[in-house]
Structures are given as structure tokens and as C-alpha cells.
Amino acid sequence: MTRRAWILFATMSVIWGVPYLLIKVVMDAGLTPGFLVFGRTAIGALLLLPVALRRGVIRPALAHWRMVLAFAAIEIAVPWYLLNSAEERLSSSLVALLIAMVPLVGTVVAWRLGDRTVFSPVRLIGLAVGLGGVGAVVGLNLTAGGTPVWALGAVCVTCVGYAIAPMIADRKLSSVPSLGVVTVSLTAVALVYLPFAILQAPSHLPRWNVLGSIVALGVVCTATAFVCFFALIAEAGSVRATVITYVNPAVALLAGVAVLGEPVTGGIAIGFPLVLVGSYLATRATPSKSADATEAPIAPAPELTLSEGAGA
Numbered sequence: 001m002t003r004r005a006w007i008l009f010a011t012m013s014v015i016w017g018v019p020y021l022l023i024k025v026v027m028d029a030g031l032t033p034g035f036l037v038f039g040r041t042a043i044g045a046l047l048l049l050p051v052a053l054r055r056g057v058i059r060p061a062l063a064h065w066r067m068v069l070a071f072a073a074i075e076i077a078v079p080w081y082l083l084n085s086a087e088e089r090l091s092s093s094l095v096a097l098l099i100a101m102v103p104l105v106g107t108v109v110a111w112r113l114g115d116r117t118v119f120s121p122v123r124l125i126g127l128a129v130g131l132g133g134v135g136a137v138v139g140l141n142l143t144a145g146g147t148p149v150w151a152l153g154a155v156c157v158t159c160v161g162y163a164i165a166p167m168i169a170d171r172k173l174s175s176v177p178s179l180g181v182v183t184v185s186l187t188a189v190a191l192v193y194l195p196f197a198i199l200q201a202p203s204h205l206p207r208w209n210v211l212g213s214i215v216a217l218g219v220v221c222t223a224t225a226f227v228c229f230f231a232l233i234a235e236a237g238s239v240r241a242t243v244i245t246y247v248n249p250a251v252a253l254l255a256g257v258a259v260l261g262e263p264v265t266g267g268i269a270i271g272f273p274l275v276l277v278g279s280y281l282a283t284r285a286t287p288s289k290s291a292d293a294t295e296a297p298i299a300p301a302p303e304l305t306l307s308e309g310a311g312a
Contacts, residue, residue, distance in 0.1 A: 005235040012228055017251025019221045020092035021259055022213040023084055029210040031202060033084030036214065038197035041076065041190040043218025044226070045183060052183040061180030067172045072185035075165030077192060082154035089151045091262045096252030097137055097272050098155040103279040104130045105163035113167070123282050130278020133271040140267030170233055178230030186222065249276075 026036050052058050061068050086095055104127060107115075117123065138152055173181050205211075249272065256262040 002235060005232060008228055008232040008235060012225065012232055013247035014251055015221055015225045015228065017096070017248040018255060019217055020087070020096040020252040021255040022217050022221065023087050024092040024256070024260060025213045026210055026217075027084060027088045029206055031206065031210070032196075032200040033081050033088070034193055034196035035200045035202075036084050036217070037077070037080045038190055038193035039214045040080065040217045040222045041186045041193065042197075043215065044222035045186040045190050047219065047223040048179065048183040048227075049187065052179050055177070055179060057177035057180030058184065059180075060176050061184045064173060064176050065184075067168060068176075068181055068184050069188060071165055071168045071173065071181065072188050074161045074168065076185060077189045079158040079161040080189075082158045086151040086154040086158075089148050090155070091256060092260065093249075093253040093256035093262050093268060094137070094147075094265070095155055096249040096256075097268055097275065098134065098152070099159060099162070100249040100272075100275045100279060101130060101134050101156075102159050102162045104134075104275075104282055105159050106167070107282045109163050109167060113171075126278045126281025128278070130275050130282055133274025133276075133278055135271075136274060137267045137271030140265065140270065166229075166233055169230065170237065174234070178234070179227060182223075182226040182230065186226075 023036065027033070083095065107123065107127060169178075169181065206214075253264070253268070253272070257264060
């Protein structure tokens with residue numbers, strides 16, 4: 001990867017490692033999953049919409065509205081609701097660890113799209129090791145009791161969405177300004193969740209730490225994060241972009257233990273290293289001379305450089 005890709009990678013690893021802690025704070029305060037989805041997306045959309053309108057990137061995104069809405073549904077609308085719901089019952093560190101299997105799912109999806117390098121011995125070993133780690137995490141936590149199966153399933157569905165959505169952005173929306181795609185996506189999801197937010201609005205003003213968590217989720221972990229993520233996809237490719245999920249769980253685990261006092265269970269201690277090693281091996285580049293659209297870095301399109309000024 002290029003130096004710029006490494007900088008984006010490091011930034012995204014931290015930015016998308018923190019949300020699990022913030023989501024847990026909001027969910028423990030009694031707010032609903034739908035209300036939080038609206039809060040995140042509405043804040044993000046309000047921040048990006050003036051910039052997107054000034055740069056004239058909304059119209060090109062609307063010209064590809066079907067793919068943009070597909071991206072919005074698979075990356076934001078469904079996964080965020082499921083993730084919020086899961087964190088009502090699961091620890092933030094456990095949820096983040098399960099999200100670490102996104103590269104494994106992405107590798108399988110890439111194979112279905114024609115990437116035959118998945119059958120290389122190293123990558124097959126990586127898939128086996130990673131799935132073994134996921135099995136250890138899920139199995140040991142279920143054995144320990146108190147872990148609802150539906151919540152684990154919700155996180156697994158989220159992983160599928162997180163694996164597929166970057167490929168939609170890479171293959172179908174690479175020629176569309178990323179700022180326009182992100183802004184239209186956030187606006188659409190916010191409008192969908194607006195009725196639920198009105199019906200499920202809290203009866204009293206939440207505490208400062210809850211409000212701060214929602215604002216941080218909207219400003220940093222949504223608006224800023226998506227612009228950086230599209231830039232990372234353009235710089236390193238969709239499969240390598242999802243490899244930030246190697247580091248995200250580590251950040252989330254440390255945050256959950258240090259801030260919320262969450263325990264490091266046996267399933268996490270055994271499965272976490274296996275998932276990380278498996279994900280690394282499963283997405284490792286092969287020495288094959290054949291070009292792989294999902295593996296080779298993509299030259300940044302001029303439209304994607306909008307991320308450089310989005311935070312101004």
C-alpha cells in the first residue's frame with residue numbers, strides 16, 4: 001500500500017474502533033437502536049450536505065440512485081440497526097471481535113465475484129483459522145450462558161453487509177464522487193428512520209455523556225469516517241480496505257476494558273488472535289501474475305480526492 005493508504009488505514013482503524021464503546025454508552029442509557037441510527041445519520045448528513053451542494057456532487061450521485069441506495073441499505077441502514085440492537089445485550093468488545101471476521105466474509109464474496117486466488121493454500125488456511133476463531137468466540141460465549149443467539153446472528157449479518165458494501169462502492173460507484181455518495185446515503189437513511197426517531201424519542205434529555213456519544217458518532221465516526229473510508233477504498237482496493245477490521249476490535253477491546261470495565265472472556269482470549277491471524281492470511285496478496293480487481297490497488301479517481309477538503 002502507498003504511504004497515503006497507510007495513513008488512511010491507521011486513521012480508520014482508530015475512528016471505527018471507537019464506535020462500539022460509544023454505541024454501548026447510548027444503548028445502556030435506554031435509547032432505542034432506531035433513534036441512534038437516525039441521530040448518527042442526521043448529524044452526518046447535516047455536516048456534509050452544505051459541502052456536497054457547494055461542490056456539485058449531489059446530482060452525479062442521484063444519477064446512480066439505485067446503487068447508492070443499495071450501498072446505503074447494506075452499509076448503513078440495516079447493519080447499524082442490527083449492531084445497535086446487539087449491543088443492548090452484548091459487550092462492545094465481543095461485538096467488535098465478531099466484526100473482525102468481515103475480511104473473511106469479503107474474501108468469500110470476492111471469490112464468488114471471480115477472484116480465484118482465494119484457492120491459494122495460504123488464503124484457504126487463513127479462512128480455516130479465522131472461522132475457527134469465530135467458532136471459539138461464539139461457542140465459548142454460548143457455553144458460558146447469558147449470550148442470546150439472535151444478537152450473535154445480528155452481528156454476523158452486519159459482517160456480511162460490511163463486506164459487500166465496499167465492493168459495491170469499488171465496482172459500481174468508483175466513478176461517482178464519494179462525497180455525493182456518502183451524503184445521499186446518510187440523508188436517505190436519516191429520512192427512513194425519522195418516523196421511528198419521532199416515535200421513540202426519549203421523554204427527557206439524556207445525560208451529557210450520552211449526548212456526547214451521539215454527537216461523536218455522527219461527526220467523527222460517520223461524516224469524517226465515511227469520507228476517509230472511500231478515500232481508502234480508492235487508494236488500496238475494497239478488500240484491503242476492510243482489513244481495518246483487524247485493528248478495530250483491538251481498539252474497541254481496549255476501550256471496553258479500560259472505560260467500561262468489560263471482562264476479557266475465555267472466548268475472546270482464544271478466538272481473537274485466531275480471527276486476526278486468519279483474516280490476515282485470508283486477505284494476503286498472492287504472487288500470481290493475474291490481475292485481481294478486488295486485490296490490486298486502485299488509482300484514486302479525481303472525484304475521490306474530495307475527501308481532502310471535506311473536513312474543512
